[in-house]
Amino acid sequence: MAGQSDPHISLLSAQEVEFMAEDELIEIVPNMRMDSLNFICGDFGPFLPQIATEVPLWLAVALKKRGKCAIRPPQWMSVENLTRILEGERDSQGAFQALPFHYVEISTLLFDHARDDIPDMYMVRSLVEDIRDVRVHKVETSLEKFSGTSAVKIPNLSAMEVNIIRPFVGRALQAFYKHDNPEKIPDVDRASSGQTRVPNNEPREDMSEGGKIVPWMIIYSKNIQLDQASKVIFFALQRPLRR
Amino acid sequence: MASGSEEWSAAQIDDYETLISTTDVELLKRAWRNEKAAPEILPFEEALVKRAKEQIQLMEETVDDFAESGHDPLIASLYQMDLDRAQFLLRSYLRVRLQKIEKFMFYIWKSDTHRNRLSTEEEKFTERCIRDIGKHLEETVLSKLADNYQSVLKQSIISEEDDMVPEPQLDTFVVAKCQRATRPLYLDGSRQSASFDRDDHFQMVPGDLCILRYRPFQEELMSGNISLV
Numbered sequence A: 001m002a003g004q005s006d007p008h009i010s011l012l013s014a015q016e017v018e019f020m021a022e023d024e025l026i027e028i029v030p031n032m033r034m035d036s037l038n039f040i041c042g043d044f045g046p047f048l049p050q051i052a053t054e055v056p057l058w059l060a061v062a063l064k065k066r067g068k069c070a071i072r073p074p075q076w077m078s079v080e081n082l083t084r085i086l087e088g089e090r091d092s093q094g095a096f097q098a099l100p101f102h103y104v105e106i107s108t109l110l111f112d113h114a115r116d117d118i119p120d121m122y123m124v125r126s127l128v129e130d131i132r133d134v135r136v137h138k139v140e141t142s143l144e145k146f147s148g149t150s151a152v153k154i155p156n157l158s159a160m161e162v163n164i165i166r167p168f169v170g171r172a173l174q175a176f177y178k179h180d181n182p183e184k185i186p187d188v189d190r191a192s193s194g195q196t197r198v199p200n201n202e203p204r205e206d207m208s209e210g211g212k213i214v215p216w217m218i219i220y221s222k223n224i225q226l227d228q229a230s231k232v233i234f235f236a237l238q239r240p241l242r243r
Numbered sequence B: 001m002a003s004g005s006e007e008w009s010a011a012q013i014d015d016y017e018t019l020i021s022t023t024d025v026e027l028l029k030r031a032w033r034n035e036k037a038a039p040e041i042l043p044f045e046e047a048l049v050k051r052a053k054e055q056i057q058l059m060e061e062t063v064d065d066f067a068e069s070g071h072d073p074l075i076a077s078l079y080q081m082d083l084d085r086a087q088f089l090l091r092s093y094l095r096v097r098l099q100k101i102e103k104f105m106f107y108i109w110k111s112d113t114h115r116n117r118l119s120t121e122e123e124k125f126t127e128r129c130i131r132d133i134g135k136h137l138e139e140t141v142l143s144k145l146a147d148n149y150q151s152v153l154k155q156s157i158i159s160e161e162d163d164m165v166p167e168p169q170l171d172t173f174v175v176a177k178c179q180r181a182t183r184p185l186y187l188d189g190s191r192q193s194a195s196f197d198r199d200d201h202f203q204m205v206p207g208d209l210c211i212l213r214y215r216p217f218q219e220e221l222m223s224g225n226i227s228l229v
Helices: A014-021 A057-065 A079-091 A103-113 A121-141 A159-180 A226-237 B010-021 B024-037 B046-069 B073-103 B105-110 B120-140 B215-222
Strands: A025-030 A037-039 A042-044 A053-056 A069-072 A149-153 A218-221 B173-178 B209-213 B226-228
Touching: A014 A103, A014 A159, A025 A057, A037 B073, A042 A053, A053 A057, A057 A069, A057 A103, A057 B073, A079 A121, A103 A121, A103 A159, A121 A159, A159 B173, A159 B209, B024 B046, B024 B073, B024 B226, B046 B073, B073 B105, B073 B120, B105 B120, B209 B215, B215 B226
Parallel strands: none
Antiparallel strands: A025 A053, A025 A069, A037 A042, A149 A218, A149 B209, B173 B209, B173 B226
């Protein structure tokens, strides 16, 4: 089946996340004249030379590849703004700075296709990479608070980051829930195929580094006993994060 | 849809505006994401799929006309790209549903709520699938087992329930984003009229991103208050 990701490994592939990001609107400055386009996903245009219009990202990249426009980088992608956000990320331990939901995908696409349209491209690129690193590191290093919760709120996380941590956190939370309420979950795992059962018989994924526990901003928690908690943390350790 | 009322409340106007400004592609994308993330099969969006199919067909004809009439190839290729994107969404949506049906076909067939969530074609597909799988299992394995163990649905005649039927795991954790405010819920799933001092009562406001258990939030998902990411 073309283009479909395997639900056993991860819910959405990176390409599918990018596909969703490509519908975000972005400003372009066309250098030619064109009539309005009546797409299924909306109407855009008419395009007049040197008049800025908003189009979806996929359309902007397509036009840029054919040399028909220049892309204007979005407001949040300026050096000052990104420096401010980077400092905010470094200062605050538990919170994430407000960034557009698809900032990773948007910035990657722009770096690949619209280098010349971004002022100080190298600076911007290194800032975005630093921000990504700090955020992922933050996500990785604060799971100590993760003690048997039923729901976790994480404001300001971005789509790509969600996609990366989803399998791990999903299974960890499910393990907590299961150990907390052994009578509520019937042992259907034996009969159903492919449903994960923590900890031992998991389908193998490609593991890189040793297990790290990921911290979180916990709001709701239930009490579970300390020896159960340490057991679950031990098992959770076997599931290192995939980058 | 309220048509007779003189004054619309602010909430109604907001909803109306969101309704007219959300394109079918947006709605289809949301349905696709929800379907991918949810452990069980969700109600089939019949009207949406029908509208999307019509639009896609219309667009296919337009693109063919462009190709024949020698219209500007740039514009033709842009229309083709948009068409491809819409087709991918529609096909992926249907494919994900078919995958879920194949996984849980006996369970869906047995439970009326789930069966009502299928479209007519999907029902026919499920029926044929069950028949074929049943026949295949019977011919290859079941007929050769001892008499008491020959059922597809039960482990043996003495089982009280159909314990060979896999059920969707409603307790999986999913990532959800809030579109509209939800009602207060207890995290263990029971809903009572709110007593706000208990600290395991949970409410989401628009814009929140949470990781939570699927089961207590099933209804919120169906009513469109939250959407899965």
